[in-house]
Amino acid sequence: MLDFVGPAEVFQEANQRVDGYEIVMLSSDGADVTTSMGVRVGVHAAARDAGDLDTLMIPGSESAPSVYDDPAILEAIRGLAPGARRVASVCSGAFALAATGLLDGRPATTHWKFAPRLAADYPQIDVQPDALFVRDGRIYSSAGVAAGIDLALSLVEEDHGAEVARMIAQLLLVYMKRSGGQSQFSASLRAAPPRTDVARSVAEYVNADPTRPCTIHELAKYANVSTRHLNRVVREELGMSPRDYVHSMRLDFATGYLEDGAPVALAAEQSGYTSVVAFRRAFIARLGVTPSEYQRKFLTTKRVVAV
Template identity: 70%
Template sequence: MEAAFHYRGCSRSSEVRVITPAKVSGGRKRRIGILLFDGVKMLDFVGPAEVFLEANQRIDSYELVMMSYDGADVTTSLGVRVGVNSSAADGGVFDTIIIPGSERAAAVFTPDVLEAARLLTERTRRITSICSGAFALASLGLLDGRKATTHWKFAGTLAARFPAIDVNPDSIFVRDGRISTSAGVAAGIDLALALVEEDHGAAIARSVAQLLLVYMQRSGGQSQFSASLRAAPPRTPAAIAVAEYVNTDPTRPCTVTDLAAHANVSTRHLNRIIREELGMTPLEYVNSMRLDLATGHLESGASVAQAAEYAGYSTPVAFRRAFVARLGITPSDYQRRFQTTRQAS
């Protein structure tokens, strides 16, 4: 509902007073505040919390404080009740505030929860969100004019409801000044590791990643996991004709003139409708379908050279270049990470 997306008690144009905690020294710890609420996704806050707790095994630097808007226990998306340390109003001053998300996107951010988020974000040095927690920051106007991200399945909604935000749907996390936003679930771990590295250096962050058996920094973006970040389905007869022609055999050589002739339209008209409906040029669409075909061969166990040949690439180098441009990861790395979940014996 609309009321669930917008916080009515905070003017976007109002000046926000920020309290900056002193740097950690003389045994003082950085206080990490996590705002919980009914319907919160457990992995969104447990993952980052474990990063900071593991960091304490190397350097006792962080104090975790769980809060709800009124200090009452919350019920997570799993139905598990979680106790908190205090209400948001009584939480005090923080080094970092984390706003996790929920499967129900912004529906959980009631006026009470948004008021708690407002109080907390005014009393912290760093502000972070996990997954749909970005909707809370957006509702408070904190992301206006900034780059931000969220889980790919919510990115379109975030961009549509808050056009002042530069939404980057493919990013694992985005840092813009003192505000950081991340994609869902495991991306919160990536962001937390980046914050630990900022605080204590790469060696500490790397040791935490090793203890948690995760990558220090993942390659690629959310498009590794999301088919929805690719082209939208065609709507008009000409675009459908081109899509069917390309999908039938993406490997065949074709020019814009060939595609326009098949759709019985001019090249100029074809360029316009394909851009409008698919968000790319006709040749970019051909290359996209060719890349999808090659990726399918990779997932079926073909070598990089075989996948390139089967999909119509002139050379494996051309395939690798196109693959890295889209996914930010090499075909070989993709195959190793996504082909199977079986452990080597």
């Protein structure tokens, strides 16, 4: 439900500031739709009666990709897409765009849990599983749930400028800071939270001071275990080596400094990087943009929400 309600709310909020959008809900046959959580949603019309649209957005489904095997849904998309200025998918809605050939030869994304299936079923698509949203010409795809809101804010920014998009973000109590290339989730959060004293000790040690030496020997000494035992426990619990976990935490610290407006060199130093070059290389590897590019994007769309 959030796949279409979230973006729709962004466009509705935009209408309080600009004469911007008419929101139309469509189904393949004009019948109401029941969401996965059992909420019945009324629609305005059948797809065949909609006429040309400015923006066509296809929400996702927990039943993907099988739900997009429905010929009526695919026929509706094929009928609507050519007349739309831009076409976007949210979450597993990417399978609908894929099935209709709209993603052929293009980069695209979807929710990370669906990405392997999308890549396997459609090898002609350049699946980017870590991106929040991807644009290629007039075709957009997003990672889903909250990322649909990020995509909608980006579309509003394209249409009406950053100031309008910032005001919407403030009204919705979200931070307009996530560019399409940003990771769906930080590396340090890809594994389950630490459960044992050993793994928690690693997190505590790095959090206390990311600039101090965080070698496996230092970590093992702090946790009062052998390096071999430390390595095994951290790998089992966090899905990465102690070294990689330290790097991911340092990158999270550095990203926070950048978002607060700190110079790149200072963000690198305060996060424990030995050089700006090393920091830049690590940052690009995770987020696909340089620290300076990330900060510039963040600061141009930043809005602090007061409650």
